Amino acid sequence: MSMLTPPGMGGKYRITGDVYPRMRRPRNRRRIVVVAIAAVVALGLAGWGTVQLIDAFSGGSEKETTASRKAGCVPAKGKPSAPPKTPVTLKPAQITVNVYNATPRGGLAKAAAEELKARGFTIGKVGNATAAYDKKIPGAGLLLGAPGAVKGPFNVLGTQLPGATARTDTRSTADVDLIIGTAYTSLAPRPAAEKALTTLANPARTPAC
Structure with a gap:
């Protein structure tokens, strides 16, 4: 037995030479992991609470503004609403319309003139278009x-x-002059035309979103 070995100790604790048994406690890895998870959860809760406080003091205005902007109701931040369009208060009776047919189909000018008169317009001349426009209007009209x-x-x-x-x-x-073109089928339905006239007289403010 070595002189360095305390009395009563032997076996694996027998000391020989300059080698000593290690008595350090093993690391508790599970405890470290639990502490790390708890720290992450605490940080997350703190961040969520901060966001809630900001919303409470701001009244959620930014979210409401974004939603309203998507709906076309609120102008974008820093951009004023576009000025309202100038109302057109001119009445159909104040407009004298000459109706000419520039298509090969007969009777269109007369029928369109009668319908325009029924809608309140004052009708002037009715007939076929001159050579400068006859069969040269590809759209609905000119x-x-x-x-x-x-x-x-x-x-x-x-x-x-x-x-x-x-x-x-x-x-x-x-x-x-209303010159009827080759793509003409009929005038706009009366309810739609009346609605368009109302919009002309009372234009709404358009938000510049």
Whole structure:
């Protein structure tokens, strides 16, 4: 027995030379893992609570603004609402319309003129289009008038025939021509045309979202 071996100790604890038994306690890995998970959960709860406090003090305005913006109700931040369009208060009776047929189908000008008269328009000349336009209007129709007709008469008459194009000429009178094109089938349904006229007279403010 070595002189370094305390009395009563032997076997695996027998000390020989300069080698000593290790008495260190083993690491508790499970405990470390539990502590780490608890720390992560605590941090998560703290972050969630902070978000709730921010929403409480801000009234959730940012979320409401985003949702309203998607619905087209609230202008984007920093962008003012677009100014309302200028109302067009001109009445159909104040517009004299000449109706001309530029298609090979007969009777279209007369039928369209009668319907426009029933809708309140004042009817001027009715007949076939001149050679300059006969069979040369590919769309539903053409609105033709003096430059002053662009703001007012063209808008009002255009509610009766959506898709019609507009062009100005050198005339000095206030009358407007409706030249029926080859793609014409009929005037707009009366309820839709009346609704369009109402919108012209009472334009809504459009948000610049």
